[in-house]
Amino acid sequence: MKTFQPQPGFVVQAYQFALDPNVTQEAALRSHCGAARAAYNWAVGWVTAAWWQRKAEESYGIPEAELTPWRPWSLPALRKTFNEVKKTDPRFADWWQENSKEAYNTGLANAAAAFDNYAKSNNGKRKGARMGMPRRKSKHHARLACRFTTGTIRVEPDRRHVTLPRLGTIRTHEKTRKLQRRIVNGTARVLSATVRHDRGRWFVSFQVEVKRETTKVARCDVTVGVDLGVKVLAVMADSAGEIRYIPNPAHYDSALKVIKRLSRRVCRRQGPDRRTGQKPSKRWLKANAERTRIHHRVANLRADALHKLTTTIGSEYGTVVMEDLNVAGMLKNRRLARRIADAGFGEIRRQLTYKSEWNRYRTVVASRWYPSSKTCSNCGAVKAKLPLHIRVFRCDGLDCGLVMDRDENAARNLAALAAACSTGTGVAGDLGTRVPKPRGADQKTRTTRQARKDPAGRAGGAKPTHSRTETRDLHQDTTTQLGLW
Incomplete structure (x- = not known):
């Protein structure tokens, strides 16, 4: 979907309001959210069908050039194919006209993002845990949500109603004066609206480009x-x-x-x-x-x-x-x-x-491996171990003897980290400071060599063992275009 870049002096933020729909409007809201889920399931099934077909053909020994071609998962490709099949597919032919096109676009956009995240994760280009293949959403467990990016998206002047495409004017549970006042003054512009059902209530969230004055910190x-x-x-x-x-x-x-x-x-x-x-x-x-x-x-x-x-x-x-x-x-x-x-x-x-970005202050994120709790904020000595149940930090230095609350000592080290990062002094808190690792813990993955033994128990030649990063690179070289099989 289109990514909005705010103009200078503008920021993109959200305004959320609770809704009080009547029975007819609630049924229409559920229909739109169900249409988004159905479009998502169709996209997942349409793309993965080609994957499983290729896998079956490969098991029969069919050459690569004759395999079923890959199906694209980009949003334009999914939208084009869906518009071609929705009028004839029995799953959509009878009711697809009842909902806004934005409902189907929501499901297709979510499917395109899911396949893109899966491909990046499988190729090592996405941080975090490895993601699995996109799966179909259950009717009973999927969250009800639908996003509108085009059409009539308006906050009514009475400050108690909002208007959405095909859904009409819906009453809000609370006043919308915070957003409506900005729209009237010309300091806000609505980009999109998302309706969702959460904890038994319906909510609408407006993505708004707002002119925000920079607040200077004290x-x-x-x-x-x-x-x-x-x-x-x-x-x-x-x-x-x-x-x-x-x-x-x-x-x-x-x-x-x-x-x-x-x-x-x-x-x-x-x-x-x-x-x-x-x-x-x-x-x-x-x-x-x-x-x-x-x-x-x-x-x-x-x-x-x-x-x-x-x-x-x-x-x-x-x-x-x-x-x-x-x-x-x-x-x-x-x-x-x-x-x-x-x-x-x-x-x-x-x-x-x-x-x-609103107040123009600087944020510094300490490394996950930085020992803020184990480092003495007075002399810079680093403890080898500091169990979680010990809540008081006692420095082991001969000339220090600092006794302080564990969390307060960690906060002091974090405050000193900003100056250490900018000056590079090498004192406590500097990212370049070397600290002991009694258990060999390190954020880097090394190539290790494990001694082999023959059946008699004698040490033999060394067998190289690939690191996790090297194994992933080797796997990428031997997989297909999408890294699936």
Whole structure:
């Protein structure tokens, strides 16, 4: 899809409003979201059919030149083919005219992005975990969402209604004065609108190009290091010597007792069962809606607290230093996963990153391998080990003897990292400082040599073992154009 580049002085941000559709409008919303899912499933099936056909033909010994040609997955190609088959395909012929073309374009665009991400991940051009092949979306589990980029997309002057293509004018649950006032003044332009169903409610999000005045930070020459945690959400240590502790609101833990009680109530009532065709009872729907409201409230409280925290940090300091935390790996710890997810480490970093363009402050991300907690903020000595249950840092240096809270020490090191990166002094916090690795841990993957032994147990010649990066490169050289088989 088209990527919008904001003009100088403009930023692209979102305005979200809850909707109050009537019965007819809600049915139309579900129809559009279902059309997007159907177009996505068609694109996945159309592209992968050629892949499996080629694999079957290769098993029969058919030469490469005679194999079924690859089917393109770009958005223009998918859109062109879909427009040709939608009038004759029995899956769409009877009802495709009931929805806006933007609904089908949403599904095709999502499919094109999914295939592109899969190809890049399979070829080593995409960071993160290896992605699998795109799969069909289930009717019962897929999130209902649809995006509109053309047509009548308007915020009504009464500030209580929005107009969308083919859906008409829908009443909003809250006033839209924040966006409508900017549109009237000529400081905002709506680019697209996305409707989605989340936690039992319908929402509309407008992607808007907004003229935003750059806000100067209060202390542009002060650097702050932000160390995130579970017991204390954030410990901030700035270059001026000020230390601030931000307690963790723990919204989910506060509501956990009520959620458990409501969950037991839902389980005791007759719920839906797709295997037997059993319909949920009215008492189950009522109890489930009450539980959903609690989850929705917790999510809103968390989002409000994180926005207030990041806005406060971004409006005060000129340089913000954060950690590159492996949140996905941290969530695998079953003892801390719930509290880590409730804290929202990744959301804090995301908000600080995009808000830096609004207030023009600098963000520095420390390396994931930088030992901020193990390094003494006073003398620079680095501990070999520092278990997580030890919350007080005690320096092992003979002439230091620093005793400090573990998180405060890490925040001080992060604050010093910004100056070390710019000056390259080699002191504690510099990326070039060499630290001991007692367990041999390193972010680099090396080529190792493993000694071979004969059946008698005598050491023989060395057998080279390829590193992960080398193995991936060798795999790319031996695979086909898409790296699939």
